Amino acid sequence: MARLYSNLKFLRYAGHIEALRHREVVAPVHVRIKPMNHCNHSCWYCAYRVDNLQLGDGIDLKDQIPAAKMHEIVDDVIAMGVQAVTFSGGGEPLLYKPLPQMVERLGRAGVRVASLTNGSNLRGAVAEAFAQWGTWIRVSTDAWDDESFARSRGIALGQFTRLLDNIRAFTARGSKCVLGVSFIIGHDNAEHVYEVCRLMKDAGVDHVKLSGAVVANDRDANNDYHRRVAATVTEQIRLAQGLSDDKFTIVNHYHELEELFDKTYTTCPFLLFLTVIGADCSVYACQDKAYTASGLLGSIRDRSFREFWFSEENRRRIFSLDPSRACLHHCISHGKNLAINEVLALDPDHACFV
Ligand code: SF4
Numbered sequence: 131m132a133r134l135y136s137n138l139k140f141l142r143y144a145g146h147i148e149a150l151r152h153r154e155v156v157a158p159v160h161v162r163i164k165p166m167n168h169c170n171h172s173c174w175y176c177a178y179r180v181d182n183l184q185l186g187d188g189i190d191l192k193d194q195i196p197a198a199k200m201h202e203i204v205d206d207v208i209a210m211g212v213q214a215v216t217f218s219g220g221g222e223p224l225l226y227k228p229l230p231q232m233v234e235r236l237g238r239a240g241v242r243v244a245s246l247t248n249g250s251n252l253r254g255a256v257a258e259a260f261a262q263w264g265t266w267i268r269v270s271t272d273a274w275d276d277e278s279f280a281r282s283r284g285i286a287l288g289q290f291t292r293l294l295d296n297i298r299a300f301t302a303r304g305s306k307c308v309l310g311v312s313f314i315i316g317h318d319n320a321e322h323v324y325e326v327c328r329l330m331k332d333a334g335v336d337h338v339k340l341s342g343a344v345v346a347n348d349r350d351a352n353n354d355y356h357r358r359v360a361a362t363v364t365e366q367i368r369l370a371q372g373l374s375d376d377k378f379t380i381v382n383h384y385h386e387l388e389e390l391f392d393k394t395y396t397t398c399p400f401l402l403f404l405t406v407i408g409a410d411c412s413v414y415a416c417q418d419k420a421y422t423a424s425g426l427l428g429s430i431r432d433r434s435f436r437e438f439w440f441s442e443e444n445r446r447r448i449f450s451l452d453p454s455r456a457c458l459h460h461c462i463s464h465g466k467n468l469a470i471n472e473v474l475a476l477d478p479d480h481a482c483f484v
Pocket residue numbers: 393398400401415416417418419451453456457460461462463464467
């Protein structure tokens with residue numbers, strides 16, 4: 131099976147490395163758009179909603195991108211040559227009414243489209259749009275049955291059954307759109323990892339990505355939390371990996387959590403590859419800094435995304451954001467930043483001695 135996840139995807143974009151060398155801004159490869167902050171679930175680990183995490187301390191749950199603004203963003207993304215768009219939260223993106231139309235517009239223009247979702251609304255017109263135009267969808271869950279789903283998300287009983295129905299209906303279409311599941315591991319579900327992977331494989335999903343819940347801003351508190359169940363989780367993952375075959379994969383990101391906190395570098399090269407547009411019509415550095423003052427690049431409420439992105443204001447902001455001071459918290463792009471910074475630090479006279 132071709133590989134879907136890697137920290138080395140940036141190697142395909144040599145022009146961006148050159149731009150970084152010259153401190154120039156080029157169009158991002160990938161834009162994450164958060165259409166709305168409303169969500170119909172209330173997950174215990176949702177970094178945008180719990181008080182003790184860095185993410186989202188400036189979130190307004192009422193915000194959503196007006197439809198006309200979203201059309202303008204889609205126009206810009208296409209005109210700028212952005213390669214991929216992922217819709218994500220904030221809130222639940224599949225509840226955003228204009229989404230099917232946006233997915234189709236992007237897909238027709240050749241932009242790859244994806245979404246993170248809780249899966250509750252993966253049906254009807256939006257499922258149709260992704261089945262036809264989407265590259266991937268990833269359903270996030272942490273439950274193994276109706277009771278556990280209701281408990282961890284503050285929702286009614288029966289929703290896990292409904293989620294599985296949605297997943298089965300989507301995979302039964304035989305669409306090219308890859309359907310994956312992100313399973314977030316904490317104390318309550320540590321003994322159920324294999325069971326959920328089996329369930330999702332039987333429902334026809336392409337892969338299950340396993341990650342540890344981020345429960346604190348600092349590394350030690352996270353590691354203390356996960357250490358208590360680490361032996362159980364390790365054994366569960368070993369069993370789950372036995373389910374892998376040519377149609378189903380386990381993507382294990384569980385043990386990476388320890389390495390994502392400390393930063394010694396003073397610029398963030400990944401800002402040129404991926405950016406985030408929030409439901410408040412502001413552009414943020416990345417998904418780990420959305421809705422935070424330290425992650426704000428600038429507002430596009432009164433100007434277009436394209437106009438802002440290529441502004442001197444944005445260039446200055448991108449090259450002055452210092453992760454060694456501003457990002458001493460979880461960072462999903464840390465491994466990529468380490469690799470890109472190593473490439474940028476190479477002595478050109480020696481780089482050819484490969
Ligand atoms: S270092 Fe990580 S957390 Fe900080 S801006 Fe860059 S990608 Fe975001």
